[in-house]
Amino acid sequence: MDFTFTKKEEKFRSELRGWLEQNLPEGWLKGNRKLPEDSKLYSQFLRDWQRSLYEGGWAAIAWPKEYGGRDATLIEEIVYHQEMVRVQSPPLINYIGIHMVAPTLMQMGTVTQKEEFIEKILTGEQVWSQGYSEPSAGSDLSAIQTTAVKKDDKWVINGQKVWTSFAHVADRCFLLTKTEKSEGKHDGITVFLLDMNQPGVETVPIVQMDGHQEFNEVYLTDAIATDADVVGEVGKGWKVLIALMLHERSGIAAQVFTLEQQFNRVVEMAKAVQVCGVSLIEDPFVEDGLADLYTRINGAKLNYYRNITHTLKNGKPGPESSLDKLLVSELTKELFDFAMTIQGHAGVLMAEEALFDSDMQAQYLASFGATIGGGTSEVQRNTIGERILGLPKDLGR
Amino acid sequence: MDFALNEEQELFRTAIRKYMTDLGKTDIARSVIDGKLEVVTRVTAGFAEMGISAIPISEEQDGLGLGALDLVPVFEETGRVLLPGIQLETIALAVPLINNYGTQVQKSNLLSKVAIGESTISVAWYEQNRGLTPKSFSTIAGKTTSGYAVTGTKTLVAVLGNPDFFITGAQTAEGKSLFLIKASDVASRKILSSIDETQQIAQLTFDQAPAELLGELGEATQMLDDALLHFNAALCSSMVGGMDELVHTTTEYAKIRVQFNQPIGRFQAVKHGIVNMKLDLETARSLSYYAAWAVENDTADKQTAVHSARSFISKAYIKAAADSIQLHGGIGFTEELDVQLYLKRARYYENYFGSVRDSRKKTAHSLGWHTKSTKQTPVPVF
Numbered sequence: 102m103d104f105t106f107t108k109k110e111e112k113f114r115s116e117l118r119g120w121l122e123q124n125l126p127e128g129w130l131k132g133n134r135k136l137p138e139d140s141k142l143y144s145q146f147l148r149d150w151q152r153s154l155y156e157g158g159w160a161a162i163a164w165p166k167e168y169g170g171r172d173a174t175l176i177e178e179i180v181y182h183q184e185m186v187r188v189q190s191p192p193l194i195n196y197i198g199i200h201m202v203a204p205t206l207m208q209m210g211t212v213t214q215k216e217e218f219i220e221k222i223l224t225g226e227q228v229w230s231q232g233y234s235e236p237s238a239g240s241d242l243s244a245i246q247t248t249a250v251k252k253d254d255k256w257v258i259n260g261q262k263v264w265t266s267f268a269h270v271a272d273r274c275f276l277l278t279k280t281e282k283s284e285g286k287h288d289g290i291t292v293f294l295l296d297m298n299q300p301g302v303e304t305v306p307i308v309q310m311d312g313h314q315e316f317n318e319v320y321l322t323d324a325i326a327t328d329a330d331v332v333g334e335v336g337k338g339w340k341v342l343i344a345l346m347l348h349e350r351s352g353i354a355a356q357v358f359t360l361e362q363q364f365n366r367v368v369e370m371a372k373a374v375q376v377c378g379v380s381l382i383e384d385p386f387v388e389d390g391l392a393d394l395y396t397r398i399n400g401a402k403l404n405y406y407r408n409i410t411h412t413l414k415n416g417k418p419g420p421e422s423s424l425d426k427l428l429v430s431e432l433t434k435e436l437f438d439f440a441m442t443i444q445g446h447a448g449v450l451m452a453e454e455a456l457f458d459s460d461m462q463a464q465y466l467a468s469f470g471a472t473i474g475g476g477t478s479e480v481q482r483n484t485i486g487e488r489i490l491g492l493p494k495d496l497g498r
Numbered sequence: 499m500d501f502a503l504n505e506e507q508e509l510f511r512t513a514i515r516k517y518m519t520d521l522g523k524t525d526i527a528r529s530v531i532d533g534k535l536e537v538v539t540r541v542t543a544g545f546a547e548m549g550i551s552a553i554p555i556s557e558e559q560d561g562l563g564l565g566a567l568d569l570v571p572v573f574e575e576t577g578r579v580l581l582p583g584i585q586l587e588t589i590a591l592a593v594p595l596i597n598n599y600g601t602q603v604q605k606s607n608l609l610s611k612v613a614i615g616e617s618t619i620s621v622a623w624y625e626q627n628r629g630l631t632p633k634s635f636s637t638i639a640g641k642t643t644s645g646y647a648v649t650g651t652k653t654l655v656a657v658l659g660n661p662d663f664f665i666t667g668a669q670t671a672e673g674k675s676l677f678l679i680k681a682s683d684v685a686s687r688k689i690l691s692s693i694d695e696t697q698q699i700a701q702l703t704f705d706q707a708p709a710e711l712l713g714e715l716g717e718a719t720q721m722l723d724d725a726l727l728h729f730n731a732a733l734c735s736s737m738v739g740g741m742d743e744l745v746h747t748t749t750e751y752a753k754i755r756v757q758f759n760q761p762i763g764r765f766q767a768v769k770h771g772i773v774n775m776k777l778d779l780e781t782a783r784s785l786s787y788y789a790a791w792a793v794e795n796d797t798a799d800k801q802t803a804v805h806s807a808r809s810f811i812s813k814a815y816i817k818a819a820a821d822s823i824q825l826h827g828g829i830g831f832t833e834e835l836d837v838q839l840y841l842k843r844a845r846y847y848e849n850y851f852g853s854v855r856d857s858r859k860k861t862a863h864s865l866g867w868h869t870k871s872t873k874q875t876p877v878p879v880f
């Protein structure tokens with residue numbers, strides 16, 4: 102066992118640190134981390150940020166060098182996410198493009214698709230969204246109803262997507278459609294790389310329970326795609342969908358370190374906030390609860406390290422890594438739930454009036470999305486029970 | 499970065515597992531319930547043969563000079579079958595105490611015998627109604643011409659397999675101190691009835707028992723706390739082994755037990771229940787590995803590592819056993835099924851040398867939560 106980083110890895114860290122100090126937006130490191138409210142300005146701000154990440158060579162470190170990445174090792178990825186979380190870097194507007202779509206295209210895209218999209222994803226010129234969920238197909242994606250029908254040499258697409266993150270700022274959508282009625286539940290599905298800048302695509306933002314508008318409804322009315330936009334084979338989209346979902350897992354490092362940082366923030370609060378001159382942390386109930394959370398959050402991080410070790414030794418991730426998402430998202434919810442409880446009635450105050458942290462109440466509200474997006478906790482438990490423990494499959498699936 | 503046991507440790511695990519299987523797994527624990535205690539002596543000999551009891555003992559005293567991480571596979575596998583006996587007390591508590599605080603003579607007299615399986619040692623610390631950290635002991639040590647004489651009554655002492663020595667706590671003018679007492683000098687011994695019948699705990703009475711001082715006078719609490727880091731790391735591994743077995747047996751049962759024309763493992767109430775056990779198991783295992791690593795390397799965060807691990811695992815073990823009983827239905831409530839033995843063992847360990855609450859308190863203190871808040875920087879440095 103060894104928890105140290107090599108000289109090379111530490112050099113990588115200091116290189117990134119140096120770059121961040123020079124290139125983060127004005128005032129960012131001093132704590133001025135407000136993003137523009139206006140949707141256009143917000144989008145521009147984040148596109149600019151991605152552009153500078155790209156110019157520094159820090160937008161997609163895990164990609165192969167031939168595509169403009171750094172061929173970073175798994176450990177370098179850990180270092181990268183530790184540092185990005187440490188400075189609370191602005192969000193990556195093209196998260197879906199960089200971490201999900203491009204790796205999938207590298208794996209199964211055509212030569213033309215690779216040439217046309219991968220570089221634009223890297224530079225931030227083209228922002229991507231993921232069009233899977235529909236009003237009647239969420240956990241069960243095989244129930245999608247959006248259709249793509251071939252007319253002459255074009256595909257005509259009709260239907261509705263929902264909860265589509267980034268769609269309001271996106272140029273392209275990794276779109277799941279039904280192209281034929283079929284026997285098997287997973288047959289007849291086709292993935293398109295849909296151009297969103299066309300009259301047949303209408304995006305309507307949805308207000309989330311935390312007041313933000315980060316996901317959308319997307320209405321498709323005779324939207325047009327071509328054969329060149331199909332990923333993999335027509336009717337064999339389920340394979341593509343699974344491939345992309347495997348890449349989705351790569352986000353776990355950032356979540357682990359973010360959770361750790363959020364926890365430390367709650368401890369700071371418990372030390373700083375006083376009731377009748379006594380810090381919250383001196384209350385045995387608070388101390389006990391936080392020690393429990395500390396242990397489980399640290400345990401989740403150690404689980405992640407154990408899984409990384411497994412991957413390094415075996416060349417591919419073991420099934421245990423699917424536990425990480427479930428643990429981290431559930432713990433995020435529990436952490437903020439407890440953070441609310443210990444603030445007492447003043448915990449209802451938010452933003453500038455908040456007892457300690459202007460963001461904490463919003464983070465509490467946002468935490469509810471974590472156990473729904475990317476597959477609900479219930480669905481994760483099904484997957485773990487069936488894939489890792491070998492328990493019998495749900496009848497419906 | 500490398501967070502896994504090494505190849506030798508995994509091979510050692512396989513060997514111990516095979517030995518436990520050859521002995522009939524939980525049959526050993528059940529023999530103890532039936533009063534057939536010879537099996538415990540056999541295990542002590544077997545442990546010595548495999549080199550297990552020599553692991554934490556230095557080469558000078560015929561040991562292997564290995565560390566806490568090498569004990570991880572040992573105690574996971576003994577915990578898996580609820581191995582009865584005082585291996586934990588001897589190897590992970592008495593040995594560190596003697597290693598850290600014993601004189602050269604005490605080390606050579608006591609440790610080489612442990613290494614070769616000729617001796618086991620238990621710790622007689624508790625007194626009735628005084629908890630783990632009493633202000634003072636009612637047991638008293640008085641000076642004699644050749645050493646000390648100890649008089650008083652100790653309780654909750656693990657005695658299965660008849661240890662040759664007890665390390666006991668007694669009051670002296672300087673405060674609470676530790677002493678070594680030969681088992682043959684114990685005035686009387688009463689076995690107490692306990693929820694975990696696969697172990698034996700006793701009340702011991704000393705009446706002017708000849709005793710040798712261990713370490714410095716008045717330092718008993720601090721010495722015990724230090725040695726308990728080793729003990730708790732090993733205890734955590736033992737509990738992880740038990741949890742692993744519970745997840746395994748419950749999963750297998752859910753695959754074969756049919757109700758409403760389907761294996762019960764298909765019902766999500768059952769499936770998700772087992773998955774939750776599995777989640778706790780993985781967290782427990784990570785925490786226990788890290789605790790052992792921290793102890794072995796004497797890291798700055800070893801207090802946090804060990805106490806946080808213990809706080810989680812003590813609780814998770816009880817929950818795993820309790821949930822397993824429920825998921826088995828009626829058969830889970832029977833004496834015949836082993837699951838109840840795991841619950842009783844989990845309960846037996848819960849407050850042994852420290853409670854969940856104690857461990858959390860220690861975690862909080864070791865993390866500096868009760869020291870004055872330092873200045874905050876907008877961007878923390880790792």
Ligand SMILES: Cc1cc2nc3c(=O)[nH]c(=O)nc-3n(C[C@H](O)[C@H](O)[C@H](O)COP(=O)(O)OP(=O)(O)OC[C@H]3O[C@@H](n4cnc5c(N)ncnc54)[C@H](O)[C@@H]3O)c2cc1C
Binds near residue numbers: 233263470471478766
């Ligand atoms: C913040 C956020 C961002 C998102 N971004 C995107 C995006 O960019 N693109 C996209 O396509 N989608 C996105 N989603 C949608 C997300 O993938 C779905 O919400 C999720 O898969 C659940 O589907 P649903 O909302 O239809 O709920 P349902 O599937 O209707 O689930 C309702 C409840 O039933 C439970 N349930 C369903 N099936 C089972 C089962 N088999 N066993 C046990 N319980 C079950 C669920 O766990 C849940 O509790 C996002 C969601 C969130 C919250």
